[in-house]
Amino acid sequence: MSAGTIAAQPSAVNTRESRQVVLAAALGTVFEWYDFFIYGSLAVFFGGLFFPKGNETAAVLASLATFGAGFVLRPFGAIVFGKLGDTIGRKYTFLVTMLIMGLATAAVGLLPTYETIGWLAPATLVTLRLLQGLAVGGEFGGAVTYIAEHSSARDRGLMTSWLQITGTVGLLMSLLVIMGLRQVMSEAAFSAWGWRIPFLLSIGLLVVSLYIRLRLHESPVFSEMKAHGKTSRNPIRDIFADRKTLRLVLLAIFGIVAGQAVIWYTGHFYSLYFLTSTLKLDYQSAYLYLTIALVLGTPFFVVFGRLSDRIGRKWIMLTGCLLSALLFIPIFKGLTTYGNPQLAEFRERTSVVVQGGDCREEQSFLGQLFSPRLTVPCTRAKAFLSANAVPYVAKPSDEPFAIILNGKRTEGFDEAQLKADLVAAGMPLKADPARVDAPRMIGLLFVLVLLATMVYGPLGACLVELFPTQVRYSGVSVALQFGNGWIGGFAPFIATAVVVRTGDIFDGLLYTVIVAAVCFIIGAWRLPETRGRDMRA
Structure with a gap:
């Protein structure tokens, strides 16, 4: 298709091609999120494998901090791969990010533990997590930009919302794989070597993902821009040196992305840690409750994405932030009441x-x-x-x-x-299964997922519409990864550390509540409505 033909049809490519693009990009991203989250799903378990024994709390915090380490390099990945995506192209850039992610994840499955190689084990684990973070930093921004540039203005929220699902689906896949293995293996076998299997499965997923991505074509919007010689020579300089674009980045981070990040990671990851480590539920029940909530809640990414095409994106996302700030602490108190009534009474x-x-x-x-x-x-x-x-x-x-x-x-x-x-004095050593109110537990976890879908569903479309074409890949990636990597990624660790410091199991949620509230205030004040903006602007 020529640049002139594209220009004559500025709204989008045909619907069938758009759907193929969404499917291919989303499937590849699901596999990449699976790679990234498989560690998060086993973060607490890793404390006894890669850190010295003798201080259980330190091991748990260190494993959560290592999970957070995967977010440290996300912004730098956004800068590196954002520049490549805005100068070389969207397609080949996220082929590279996927290759790095797949190889780093598979390497975790081959890594010796602390008992074998001492401190070299956690050091290598952190290095691999940093490589994963570097790759993810350039992945999602590229994928959502690619889909948006293949979509029409009337359904951009719907199309990009399918990509928002991939994070939750990747987490869901990791939970299902772990649950399946722990059902068919003894605890001793899983602890000895079974935990490696989910990571080694990434080799097969990597092959499938590369095949899917290689079949994609370059974004028509980028191809047209490149044909006319309008690509940015240095998109990173254009973002950080241009006051107008830098203002957009800061507004995106503190007006919505930071809130989405803490809501998503607290609801998806800290909730699992809270169920197993704080409430002492058995892992089978905790994983099952969260899995059911994810299955029930995931379709609402698309619901809110589609709704944002009809009524706008801004107030759907900000309403999710406000409700999260108001409801998170009551929800976690409800989880305590229904998940371990004896603990609540004690x-x-x-x-x-x-x-x-x-x-x-x-x-x-x-x-x-x-x-x-x-x-x-x-x-x-x-x-x-x-x-x-x-x-x-x-x-x-x-x-x-x-x-x-x-x-x-x-x-x-x-x-x-x-x-x-x-x-x-009545302290329970574990939750009594007979007293757990499973339906209410699942209901509360569903609300956590639902709140995340409100903020995250329309987010991709909002961000790609916020930034101009020449720096879109870089702008979206930098905003996403500073907000997700440095503000949201450490939410589980910060929450746990605050609880240890203050002695109140609910105090750690104040971090999420404050960030969500700040995003609501800044977003309501300064974030523009982006629905329907021209992607070639």
Whole structure:
């Protein structure tokens, strides 16, 4: 098709071709998200494989931080691959990102554990996570730009919303693979070598994805721009040096993307950690409840994408941010009530005070928390109490360290004795399956997914319409990956660390609530409505 023919049909290519483009781009992206999220689905499990034993809380936090490390290089991936996408082309750029992702994921499946090679294991794991983040940084922005440039103005929200599904579908695939393996394997076998299988499956997925992507043609909008010599010579400079474009990037990040990121990752990942580590549900039930919620909620990405073509994108997304800021803490309290009623009852009638001079050493809190073995009694007590969802208040004093449980004072920290005292006071060691209200649990998890679809469904169309053609790949990628990588990606880690610090299992959600609220305010004030904008502008 010639550039002149394209220009004569500025609305879009034909519907059949658009659908083929969506299918090909979305399938490839599903596989890439599966690669990225398979670690997230096993993040808590990895604590005992790649980090030293002796400090369970440190291992969990380190595994969540390593999950977050995959987000560190996302913005840099957006810069590197965004430049390639805006100068060389959309198609070949996300072929490269997919190859990097697939190989890095497969390598995790071959990686020796801490017991075999010591600290080289977590160091290599972090390196592989960084490579994954680099690849994802250039993937999604390219795919959504590619689809949008093949779509007409009247259905751009619908077409790009199919791509928004890929993150949830990739997570769903990872959960199903893990659940299937853990059903057919013993716990010992899965811990010894079975956990490697989901990562090694990426080799086959990589081959399929490359085949699908190689069949695609270049975006007609980019081809027309290139034929007329209008491509940017340096799109990254054009983004960061041009005040108008830089303002668009900042508005996209703080007006909507950051809110979408914390809502999505808290609802999809932190919720799973909360169910298993905080509420002590068995992994089969937790995975099943979240899987059902994902299956029920995923179609709403398309529902809200289509709705945004009819009534606009801005207020659908911002309504999702506002509702999330208002509802997240009540929803997680509901999960506690219906998921582990005994724990909820125990928390209501239990009072714990951690008291003593050691609690004055707050400046060493994180250093103590991440040390292979905890030494300061106050930090040891905090780590133990938070790991068991026991509410506590820390009160520094000049007296010897002590723990006051329901008015009873005990000098020093004896973990076995404290555990026995808490159990005697009614602390459950795990959730009682007979008392779990599964329908309400699934309902609450569905609401978390639904809120994510409200913000995420119209997001792709909004971002591609926000940026001019010459820097669209770079602009969309940079905005997405700064917001997702540096603000959203660390949400599970920040939430967990805050809980350990404060002693309240719901305090970690304040990060998500604040970011979502800020995005609502900035977006309502400054974010324009983009529906129907010309993609060749």
